[in-house]
Amino acid sequence: LIRAAMLLVAAALATSGPPAVKVLPPAHGIYHAAYPNFCPTEDCVSAARIRAFERLAGKRIVWAYFSDNWFGGIHFPAQKVRAIWSVHHTIPFIRLMARANWDEGCTDRTYALSKIVAGDFDAQLRAYARAAAATRIPLLMEFGTEANGDWFPWSGPCNGGPAVFRTAWRHVVSLFRSEGAA
Numbered sequence: 001l002i003r004a005a006m007l008l009v010a011a012a013l014a015t016s017g018p019p020a021v022k023v024l025p026p027a028h029g030i031y032h033a034a035y036p037n038f039c040p041t042e043d044c045v046s047a048a049r050i051r052a053f054e055r056l057a058g059k060r061i062v063w064a065y066f067s068d069n070w071f072g073g074i075h076f077p078a079q080k081v082r083a084i085w086s087v088h089h090t091i092p093f094i095r096l097m098a099r100a101n102w103d104e105g106c107t108d109r110t111y112a113l114s115k116i117v118a119g120d121f122d123a124q125l126r127a128y129a130r131a132a133a134a135t136r137i138p139l140l141m142e143f144g145t146e147a148n149g150d151w152f153p154w155s156g157p158c159n160g161g162p163a164v165f166r167t168a169w170r171h172v173v174s175l176f177r178s179e180g181a182a
Contacts, residue, residue: 032057032059033061033063033065034061035064035066036064037053038066043067043068043097044066045079045083047086050087050090051087063091064092065095066092070099070100071100071101075124075128076131077094078135081132081139082137085135085137091137091139093141094140096141096143103153104151105150106150110153111153113164114159126179129178129180130180132176133181143173144165144168147162154168
């Protein structure tokens, strides 16, 4: 599946802050990452669940992902980010889910890609980027997971094709960069 992922290293954003965080390849083996069964809906977070998952796996994870659904608007999930980071500096992986409800398919037009490209949500997205940078925590962020299918409202099939998705993705990335969230 096409993954529209962007890396946001918030620790390197402030000029007076610490140097950029770089995740280097491990000396041996692979990094482990997971969605550690926070809850059935993927949008709640628990440090205890991460620890329990790691105990079961017998390994630490490097990052843990969760979905940030925009049901109540576009707001940076600072509390969830801090909860994940609190577990031996596990990197939060935030999936930005541009939807207003759980409906599958193309019926939810709240955050239509044309609206994102037109700048309808620029103020909220800029505030999100500033809040992400302010945490000074390295973050992985993804906008528009599985954009090639037709089950999410931000998908290409629901918004006029891959070119529209690409334009919206670039718009979001540009906004984040303009706010110092590289």
